[in-house]
Amino acid sequence: SFTYSLSLSRTSIGLISSETERLLGKFKEENIMVINYNNSIPILPSDDLPNPFGQLGVALSDSELRETAYEVFVGACRSSGGKPLTFISQSERSTERLPSMSSSPSLQRSLTSTAASKVKKALGLKSSKSSNSVSQNSVSSAKAKRPVTVGELMRVQMRVSEQTDSRIRRALLRIAAGQLGRRIESMVLPLELLQQLKSSDFPNQREYEAWQKRNLKILEAGLLLHPHLPLDKTDTASQRLRHIIRGASDRPIETGKHSESMQVLRSTVMSVACRSFDGSASETCHWADGVPLNLRLYQMLLEACFDVSEETSVVEEVDEVLELIKKTWVILGINQMLHNLC
Template sequence: MVLNTTTTVPNSTKTSIEDDDLPNPFGDLGLDLTDSELRETAYEILIGACRSSVAGKPLTYISNSEKSLDRSASMASSSGPSLQRSLTSTAASKVKKALGLKSKKKDLESVNQNAVSSVGKAKRAVTIGELIRIQMRVSEQTDSRVRRALLRVAAGQLGRRMESMVLPLELLQQFKSSDFSSQQEFEAWQKRNLKILEAGLLLHPHLPLDKAGTASQQLRQIIDLASDRPMESGKHSESMQALRSVVMSLACRSFDGSVSQTCHWADGIPLNLRLYQVLLEACFDINEETSVIEEVDEVLELMKKTWVILGINQMLHNLCFSWVLFHRYVATGQIETDLLFAADNLLMDVQKDAKATKDPAYSKILSSTLSSILGWAERGLLAYHGSFYRGNIDIMQNVLSLGVSAAKILVEEISSEYRRKRNEVDVACDRVDTYIRSSVRNAYAQASFHIFT
């Protein structure tokens, strides 16, 4: 992937992935948080989690195109050891291979053509943080502000890990309006962080709220007052001290009533899944939105560092990533069938996960996600005579496979949920038979209508 490292972040001119008619299966947040606000919050969590996990050391990453340049330079200088290291570093993405996604070679080839002439020129290493920043449409100014705040937090709380903090609270204490280009920008930033606290601690808490407790009522009052007039900034201000008291009281609750060492403010469903979805969407090339970036392996490894904060595990990752791949296919005009194929491949892991767990929260999200996928597939398959034609008949197999995969998992999940012994039914044959009968009836009805009218 070729990165544009200027301060201007490109905006896609195509339809936003939120502009389609597929409802989000993870659930409604219940308050007005825009895609941009979710992206900025997810980015802050990612940067914070990475700093916490590596004790402040910078994460340096050389993109595949840069690696290819190194390889060609090594070839030109006939350096054996360097050639060996470069060949190893340019191995194809394991994630893309596992999902059945094609690797883009055009960027590597274009770099190779100019590699010899570039030998000896200084190359600037691209950090993985910069790659993520560009992919998530975060400006350099915002990135600099977040990192500056995290340095201040780290300096004041040495030894504490990010999961033992409430990140929006820490950020709110670090900045004043003078740190922003305008008062309006500062107020929007403050409101966004307060909305995240509202979503994570009041609307979708990790643990149910204690109806007899006063902390939730106090937080609600603080948020309501701040919606009319900005909170007084500064770590030691009276309003900020009051906010810290109620936020930490709500975030540090545990099932047994003791004070938890881990703060729970972003791991309640659906807030955690929506934030993680935003992170996963950064795996798509910002300049070619139907293409998964070559650096997806490294990016996903980095995103795993957020799991402890967001309450994500491998099962939720598989389910969320399968939805993101499918959703991107539908939202971008249904032109890149590789995405549909990849989502179907990932559903094989989802099927194994579903058999291995009885977690009711996971089962609810699983059912909602697969029902949405199956519903979309069946809108075409139940009347496939009208949905598929010579120009798009090739994708029918992919749609059918995805729909059958979703149906199989749902049948197994329902049988397990109600503890019923499932009859040995071939789900694939049953669904295909249903689609054929339904489509023939629809085709016959349409033909009859045209004949008799």
């Protein structure tokens, strides 16, 4: 009996040990599976994340949207009166009182950072490391170069070349000369640019055709896909515009001032853009104020507030930059609520 009990105890102990080992083994396997599972979770790069403002439904790259946003910015600033694109930043205004030191760009940077920025204060932001290091060596700097204007700063921040900037301004001067007193919100900017710029204004034919297609895609997005006012399915002007844009994908449109194709395009675009709720013709053209096109363009402008060489820092002239960016509200249909959303 004793032998039997001892044998039974050993058997029980063996079973318990086996069960314990089995459970431990299972626990280890589950832990390994959890670890492997956690390690296998894909981390999507930011480029693959969906845009919170929605899809445009037309193939427009960020660089194309950025250039369009810059055209809107320059056009709005030129149309708003005064000389906003030669607006002098706080750093330049401050150094005008100190002629003996006005040639030092680093000193001007330090004076800007010393001035209280309303935007930085509100957001609790600090100056970038590069700005601080530059300001500490301000007096020792010997290079004599005046700082850029806010307009020039925007060009650099939005990665627009000097050649492209010059072409945009040249076209806007031509538009202003031919339509004195006409405000920017009463015209469809891509349409005006298409008429004013020719292939001779570009380095080569290929670049000109890419530019023309980009403007037509903007018109498609703003007037057909995301209009400010809903389109009637029976609207003949929108159908005609869709047909023109599709045809231009195969062959560039002749955009001469007196060309028949340009006159048809202008008539069609203005019919769609100048609609109102009551059906009457509106003095304001709606071509870039439909969601999400307006938000995407405005997003491109706001990104210029962040230092292009240090994305986590805002530029020192952020207050002046925002002051000019807000001039685009009338074109993009932006208000304070949408501004805060972006």
